[in-house]
Amino acid sequence: MQILDLELGELAARISAGDISARAATLASLEALDRAGRALNCTVEIYAEEAIAAAEAADQDLVRGRNHGRLHGVPMAHKDLFDVAGRVVAAGSKIRKSYRAGSTASAIRSLAEAGAINVGALHMSELALSPTGYNQHLGPCRNPWNPDFVTGGSSSGSAAAVAARLIPASLGSDTGGSARIPAAACGVTGLKPTYSLVAKDGVTPLAPSLDCVSPIARSAADCALLLDVIAGPRAADPATTNAPRVNYSKAIGMARKAYRIGVLPSRLLRGVDSEVVQALDQTLAVFRRLGMRIEEIDIDGFDTLNVLNRTVLVIEAATLHRRDLAERPNDFSGHVRSRLQTGLFLPATRYLEAITLRGKLARQFVERAFATVDLVFMPCLPIPVPAIASDPEGVSGTGSADIMDFTRAMNYLGVPAISIPAGFTSSGLPASFQLVARHFEEARLLAAAHWYQQETDWHRRQPPAST
Amino acid sequence: MESAPDMQNDLHAIARLQGLTQDQWLTDRVATLARDTNDLVRAIAARELELGQAPGDFAGLLLEAAQRAQSDADSGS
Numbered sequence: 044m045q046i047l048d049l050e051l052g053e054l055a056a057r058i059s060a061g062d063i064s065a066r067a068a069t070l071a072s073l074e075a076l077d078r079a080g081r082a083l084n085c086t087v088e089i090y091a092e093e094a095i096a097a098a099e100a101a102d103q104d105l106v107r108g109r110n111h112g113r114l115h116g117v118p119m120a121h122k123d124l125f126d127v128a129g130r131v132v133a134a135g136s137k138i139r140k141s142y143r144a145g146s147t148a149s150a151i152r153s154l155a156e157a158g159a160i161n162v163g164a165l166h167m168s169e170l171a172l173s174p175t176g177y178n179q180h181l182g183p184c185r186n187p188w189n190p191d192f193v194t195g196g197s198s199s200g201s202a203a204a205v206a207a208r209l210i211p212a213s214l215g216s217d218t219g220g221s222a223r224i225p226a227a228a229c230g231v232t233g234l235k236p237t238y239s240l241v242a243k244d245g246v247t248p249l250a251p252s253l254d255c256v257s258p259i260a261r262s263a264a265d266c267a268l269l270l271d272v273i274a275g276p277r278a279a280d281p282a283t284t285n286a287p288r289v290n291y292s293k294a295i296g297m298a299r300k301a302y303r304i305g306v307l308p309s310r311l312l313r314g315v316d317s318e319v320v321q322a323l324d325q326t327l328a329v330f331r332r333l334g335m336r337i338e339e340i341d342i343d344g345f346d347t348l349n350v351l352n353r354t355v356l357v358i359e360a361a362t363l364h365r366r367d368l369a370e371r372p373n374d375f376s377g378h379v380r381s382r383l384q385t386g387l388f389l390p391a392t393r394y395l396e397a398i399t400l401r402g403k404l405a406r407q408f409v410e411r412a413f414a415t416v417d418l419v420f421m422p423c424l425p426i427p428v429p430a431i432a433s434d435p436e437g438v439s440g441t442g443s444a445d446i447m448d449f450t451r452a453m454n455y456l457g458v459p460a461i462s463i464p465a466g467f468t469s470s471g472l473p474a475s476f477q478l479v480a481r482h483f484e485e486a487r488l489l490a491a492a493h494w495y496q497q498e499t500d501w502h503r504r505q506p507p508a509s510t
Numbered sequence: 511m512e513s514a515p516d517m518q519n520d521l522h523a524i525a526r527l528q529g530l531t532q533d534q535w536l537t538d539r540v541a542t543l544a545r546d547t548n549d550l551v552r553a554i555a556a557r558e559l560e561l562g563q564a565p566g567d568f569a570g571l572l573l574e575a576a577q578r579a580q581s582d583a584d585s586g587s
Contacts, residue, residue, distance in 0.1 A: 285577070381540055
């Protein structure tokens with residue numbers, strides 16, 4: 044078995060045991076990012092010199108009996124919107140191409156403190172504004188299952204690099220589906236945590252009220268490990284002050300429980316492609332085999348919540364970029380400029396209404412959706428993965444109905460949600476499903492996903508374009 | 511319903527308020543999407559907003575949930 048075939052937890056254990064050196068793992072990732080990563084267009088920057096030096100130091104420390112932590116010597120690369128001191132962090136844009144970070148984001152620092160080695164920065168949609176991964180400046184990131192298909196976005200490079208076995212895990216971000224959709228399209232696992240569970244200082248914002256730092260890995264167990272390391276209160280982000288401290292890896296290792304899983308009424312699934320529905324049905328059969336009780340829940344659709352998410356998103360994003368829209372409009376690509384400008388033409392009263400209603404609507408959703416169940420099951424990507432040629436102008440996700448129909452609402456509600464591989468459609472691209480939990484119930488979410496992945500091997504399938 | 515020229519005039523007036531001097535990018539599509547979104551949110555607010563609601567309600571909900579999650583984690587449930 045190649046080093047990069049190992050999942051995050053396995054690789055970390057083998058490095059800590061001295062079976063594999065941090066240097067060997069890091070060199071393998073660096074080479075993979077340089078070759079396969081550039082072929083897929085998921086590599087933006089490689090930090091070779093610093094990464095090799097850090098890996099050699101990790102190996103020397105281990106010999107001296109000093110283990111840095113649970114990710115000792117493990118190479119990782121992240122979406123190009125996390126500040127890394129001294130590095131240009133362009134967020135997939137021309138607008139920020141000269142922005143050099145003065146310090147490192149808390150999330151990346153937490154990984155480093157646990158021993159992870161940052162080997163580079165990965166492709167993303169311009170300013171995190173495209174659910175297909177479209178980027179006019181960088182060109183399209185290619186799906187490792189078939190390079191003619193989109194990776195999903197905006198954490199396009201993170202999902203592609205994990206799927207292609209260039210790195211065992213990555214951090215992305217999610218404002219309306221930006222981690223879950225690419226994870227779904229590339230056949231890996233993507234977790235959007237509860238709003239304010241993970242610090243997001245030093246993360247280029249799209250819409251601060253909705254943005255969540257999001258682990259992307261091959262398995263739910265690996266997402267749990269990452270969450271163990273990055274979640275919880277951090278002084279640099281006061282929003283995390285009350286975040287609970289939970290050992291997620293321990294929680295998923297506990298005895299299996301017969302969770303009650305809620306499914307959406309069929310009227311809410313009318314727009315979902317039949318191949319996706321088939322994958323969802325097969326997934327439910329697995330959950331039944333696992334002893335889970337499946338029942339239909341009674342909730343309204345997501346239309347209202349999706350509208351409110353989009354309103355908050357475009358107004359906050361327009362506010363952040365207003366000066367550049369005035370002074371450098373030509374440095375945005377057309378679809379990004381158009382979306383941002385929409386936010387400039389909405390009154391402040393609409394924004395405050397959307398923000399004010401969030402507490403009431405989130406409480407209502409939780410009370411209704413979870414009245415009799417522990418988790419809610421639904422599609423993630425409601426259509427088969429689209430071809431790159433189907434979105435030549437990057438306009439997907441800019442209208443009122445789109446591939447984020449089942450993901451956007453969760454950011455407005457602030458609840459945690461995970462996308463999990465669930466087979467393949469006839470095009471040979473991954474199918475997926477999504478599980479949603481109450482606020483801060485990531486342990487339950489990850490446990491159910493982990494048990495599903497003990498019964499299936501979709502998340503272990505290897506795409507053709509891998510190392 | 512506003513006519514297209516009226517809508518464009520409104521759009522350009524707001525663009526100036528926002529400091530946009532190069533407003534040749536403003537299209538009917540932007541105007542339509544902004545107007546539709548405005549109408550939808552206004553209707554949602556008319557239906558859902560109640561006296562006593564505040565932007566801080568969501569933070570309160572998160573605090574309750576965080577305390578419950580911490581308690582569950584501490585008790586191993």
